[in-house]
Amino acid sequence: MSDAAAVSVLDDLREESDELDALVAGLSAEAWAGPTPAERWTVAHQIAHLAWTDEVALLAVTDPGAFADEVGTAMADPDSFVDRAAADLVAVLEPDALLARWRDGRNRLQEALRAAAPGTRFPWYGPPMGVASMATARLMETWAHGQDVADALGVTRAPTGRLRHVARIGVRARDYAYFVRGTKAPEEEFRVELLSPEGELITYGPENAEQRVTGPLYDFCLLVTQRAHRDDLAVRAVGTDADQWLDIAQAFAGPAGTGRPARKDR
CATH class of the missing domain: 3.30.1050.10 (SCP2 sterol-binding domain)
Incomplete structure (x- = not known):
């Protein structure tokens, strides 16, 4: 993708994140603890997962060596590391703190991706990705986990061009x-x-x-x-x-x- 296309995806990622943020920001503690279609995952688990993956993506962008260590830890427990990462955050953070952490992590990732030099590629769990690919992957996950939250809350989201x-x-x-x-x-x-x-x-x-x-x-x-x-x-x-x-x-x-x-x- 061109630099302009990468900026466009990043803009759309921000909009997708803001839409989900608005959906969960006013929820009660009971709603945060409510089940979603993903087995054993509450609304809080969904946001915790996005917070964790945004932070891991930021690590890949800013510190590839530390990211490699993160991958090594994940590969030692490939079947449950994703669930464990979400559960760990839910266990220690109340909803307000969890939401604040997601906001901070996604904003820092936005800044890092926008500041990356053209043509830069970042390590990931699969093939390395450029700025546009990383932003697209984050948007896909944000939309998908947002769908889980919407389904849990009985909310119908209008499809967008994103x-x-x-x-x-x-x-x-x-x-x-x-x-x-x-x-x-x-x-x-x-x-x-x-x-x-x-x-x-x-x-x-x-x-x-x-x-x-x-x-x-x-x-x-x-x-x-x-x-x-x-x-x-x-x-x-x-x-x-x-x-x-x-x-x-x-x-x-x-x-x-x-x-x-x-x-x-x-």
Whole structure:
């Protein structure tokens, strides 16, 4: 991405974070302790996770050596380090302090990414990332965990143009979804056509590809962040490989996710 594109993603990341902040800022202690769709995670766990990942991302940007140590610690307990990090913060911070910590960490990450020299790449749990990629990954996580919070509170969030970033990382992570499951990704590129809330068609891949995915942009983002079951979404596949991908798609780094069960009221 160009420098201008990186700045645009950072602006969108700030807006996405502010929207979630407004959703949780006035909650009671009881609401902070309420369950979300993620097993054993409360609203507080969701914000704690974002606070922790923003701080780890800041470490990757400002102190790669210390970040490498953090990765080593994580790899010693790969199946539970994410849950443990969130639980540790929830255990020691009241909601107001937790919210303040998230605000401080995300603001410092914004400043560090905006100050980074063009072309700089930062280490991460997967491949190294540039400024735009790091910001996109943070936006994707903020939106996805924000969806968990919204679902827990019974709030319907209006889809925004920021979902383009979530969709883009979901498409780019196609091969990774196969990799973490120990299988080989298809060699052929897929065509992905997504309809934005404004009625614009957003496309990826060759126009004449045989393997195709179509649907609403919002539904596709729910699918690749595993915030809804495929059967509950209007995302459709043409071709065996594309159909298989929709069962395993994930936009996030780490082990293969289990996803969410289909709604019982279908």
